[in-house]
Amino acid sequence: MRLGSVALKYATRSLTRHSRRTILSMVGTGIGCAMALVALSWMDGAIRMQVRAIAESGAGHIRMVHRNWPETQEDTLRLQGLEEVLATVAETPHLEHYSVRAHAKGLLAFGTRTAPAAITGVLPKHEMAANRILRRGALEGRYLEEDEEGAVVIGRTLARRLDVMLDDALYATLSGKDDIHSAMLRIVGILDTGSQELDLAVCHITLADMQEITGIPGAGEISLVLSEERHSAEAKAHLTETMPADNTVITWREVNPSLAANVDSDTAFMRLMALIVIVVVALGIMSAQLTAVLERRAEFAMLSALGMKTRQIVSMVMMEAVVIGLGGAVVALGVGGSVSYYLATRGMDLSRWLDDDLGFADVLFDPYLYGSFGVWLIGYALAIAMATTIFATLYPAWKAAQVMPADALRTTG
Amino acid sequence: MTATTDEVLVKAQNVTKVYHTDEVATHALRGITTEVTAGEFLAIVGPSGSGKTTLLNLIGALDAVTDGHLEVMGHNVARMSKRQRADMRLNQLGFVFQAYNLFPVLTAQENVEFVLELQGVTDNRTERAREALDQLGLLDFADRRPTQMSGGQQQRVAVARAIASRPRLVLADEPSANLDGENARILLDMMHELNEQAGITFVFSTHDPRVIAYARRVITLVDGKIDTDVVKEREAMAEQT
Structure with missing residues (x-):
């Protein structure tokens, strides 16, 4: 017409x-x-x-892990060439924050009380910047300091279960690569997130302590928080292209399929x-x-x-x-x-x-x-x-x- | 007076039309056999319900025959596709209806131009539309919408629209039924002139004696059948008009 x-x-x-x-x-x-x-x-x-x-609750928009981690989710797996990986991560486009972590399953004990815990070794400054749960939760005491030895921050639910308070010393037993390791950890902070489930998951020590206690050097993951999720593909492409072999990049969807x-x-x-x-x-x-x-x-x-x-x-x-x-x-x-x-x-x-x-x-x-x-x-x-x-x-x-x-x-x- | 030629525009053989409504069959036409040749000025007359409009609709390919054979412009209408029938109506037939059926949102000129646009005419379309209006004495009303014109003027626009596409045959269903004596006379004079001057064939359905007086041939239908088919002598025509 x-x-x-x-x-x-x-x-x-x-x-x-x-x-x-x-x-x-x-x-x-x-x-x-x-x-x-x-x-x-x-x-x-x-x-x-x-x-x-x-992304800001730990998963990141994208995460770098050992290439076998997506299949096994094994805590003892470590990123290959951590120094090189960190240099690559720092140049990632649209990067806001990143956190470097290592995980271990363990048992915390105080007196006659015990509680299983998922213990996370972190770089405190990076973790505080990248993790909104730490920033927004009500923290009694303080968070970890860089290179601080023998200190731990736990969640309120875990503290109640163990019936502990600030400055109490916990006896921690962690699984290492081939053996069980133990250490004494002083509570410097108790975090209240308002969620029992989240509180139970909070048990942070420094990455250096994690390496020392478990005897496994390096970090298990680096989670990257980007300015927008839509930049994930670009960031992933950059990392995949430049990171050392034997590592892989996964998205928050692969980390948390149920949330996705x-x-x-x-x-x-x-x-x-x-x-x-x-x-x-x-x-x-x-x-x-x-x-x-x-x-x-x-x-x-x-x-x-x-x-x-x-x-x-x-x-x-x-x-x-x-x-x-x-x-x-x-x-x-x-x-x-x-x-x-x-x-x-x-x-x-x-x-x-x-x-x-x-x-x-x-x-x-x-x-x-x-x-x-x-x-x-x-x-x-x-x-x-x-x-x-x-x-x-x-x-x-x-x-x-x-x-x-x-x-x-x-x-x- | 334009002499009719031997070219047959319409050929009906034993044409029947039956309408079915709620299991009731109404026989509108019962075995019509006739021909219309080029140049005719033909009136189909008869009382209400005698089948005049039905016959015009069949010739105009607006409806389908129930039985019999109907050729229009050499085409067997029953075998034509919907698109072919539309093409024939657009390029070879013109229609004038009792209720004028102009498009109220268009001006007189646009009403006429619409048909030319459908025909795909691009050059001089406006001029042709105005020429058609001029032939019907309506050039001064070109920019008026139908609601701003009298019934007689509207019917003349309808005729202008029918002839603008240069059809070979114009079918007019009760064209003067809604017109007063003067307007009916003006309209018929103009249609008669178009028949005489341009050689356009006109077939009317009517029961208006004024229209019948103008016709050179009158077919009378009674109960769907042809009762009489009379061709008038020139002298008789002159006396009547």
């Missing part, structure tokens, strides 16, 4: 016959698409927040919600367009009688949908864009729905949820509004093309 053609004039002017209905269709399309836009913006923000929380499944499930749910909104809007548009077509039954019959082909009639009705879709996209951008901009700049305070006490959500998640906002909204608004109206108008357009001229002209004439 050419610009300036009579068919185009017919299509566009037909929208002015019932201008109130046309405006309502545009507004309806716009509001529905705006809801979908806000849902997508919110979803994107929530997912980014979730992934950020996961949760994130995917949340994404799918939000998309389904957006889709339901769009389908409801589409049904509304379909109803309005069908009414518009049935009202003009005699005109479509006349067009057919004049020799207009099915394809041409369908195109003409679809052109009306395109105009409604464009109007809807403008409304969607106005409404959805404003709400998304508010969500992206001001955020939504989630703390009002959380308990006043320190809780798991306070430590792991940000109190404010920020949506996403960007040029992509324009493309999404256009795509959703156009796709919705065009899809919704397919049936009315087909109906218009199927009008039997003899029947329609007889009943109206």
Whole structure:
């Protein structure tokens, strides 16, 4: 249909016959698409927040490990060429923080009490910078200092289980490569994360102590926190290209497949919600367009009688949908864009729905949820509004093309 | 007066049309056999329900015959695809309906131009549309929409639209039914002139004596059958008009 053609004039002017209905269709399309836009913006923000929380809780966006670790998850495996690896890591694009760790399973004892523990050897400054649980949790005492010997920070639940307090000395037994090793560790800090599960997992000593006690030199993993998850592929490519052999790079998804499944499930749910909104809007548009077509039954019959082909009639009705879709996209951008901009700049305070006490959500998640906002909204608004109206108008357009001229002209004439 | 030629535009042999509604069969046409030759000015008359409109719809390929053989412009209509029928209507037939059936959102000129656009005419399309309007004495109304015109003017726009595509045959279903005496006379004079000057063949359905008076041939239908088929003498025509 050419610009300036009579068919185009017919299509566009037909929208002015019932201008109130046309405006309502545009507004309806716009509001529905705006809801979908806000849902997508919110979803994107929530997912980014979730992934950020996961990455800053120890997993990192990407992690370097020994190449056998993904299969065996063996704590005694160490990165090959640690010095070279650290040099490579420091040059990783979009890197914010990294933490260097080694893990060992062990048993902590105080008096007659014992508790199993997953003990982590860390570089304290890097760990504090990369791990939000340490930064946000309530720490009694202090965290580890660089090169500090014989010191340990444990979680509140572990402390309760062992019935210990600051400055108490724990007897730690750790599994080494070939043997069991033991050491005395003085408690310098007790961390309360608000989550018993997280508290149980906190048992930090310095990496130097870990190497000393277990007799295994080096580090088991380096977890990298990037500025955005979307840079993971670029960072991974850099590391893979430059790191020494026998090491590998894995993503947080491979480290925490169950969390990844949760994130995917949340994404799918939000998309389904957006889709339901769009389908409801589409049904509304379909109803309005069908009414518009049935009202003009005699005109479509006349067009057919004049020799207009099915394809041409369908195109003409679809052109009306395109105009409604464009109007809807403008409304969607106005409404959805404003709400998304508010969500992206001001955020939504989630703390009002959380308990006043320190809780798991306070430590792991940000109190404010920020949506996403960007040029992509324009493309999404256009795509959703156009796709919705065009899809919704397919049936009315087909109906218009199927009008039997003899029947329609007889009943109206 | 344009003499009719031997070229047969429409050839109907034992054409039957039956409508089925809720298991009730209505026989609209019962074995119509006739021919329409180029240049005719033919009126199909008869009482309501006699099958006049049905016959026009069949000739215009707007409806399908139930039985019998119908050729329009040398094509067996029953064997034509939907697209071929549309092409024939677009390029060889013109339609005028009782209710005018103009597009209310378009001006008179755009209504006429629409058909030319469908035909794929790109050069001088506007000029041709205005020429058609001029032939019907409507050039001053070119920019008016149908609601801004009288019934007679609207029907003349409909005729302009029908002839703008330069059809060989114009089918007019009760063209004067909604017009007063003066407007009906103006319309018929103009159609008669188009028949005489441009050689366009006109077939009307009507029960209006004013239209019948203009016709050179009158087919009378009764209960879906041809009752009489009369060709008037020139002298008789002159007296009637």
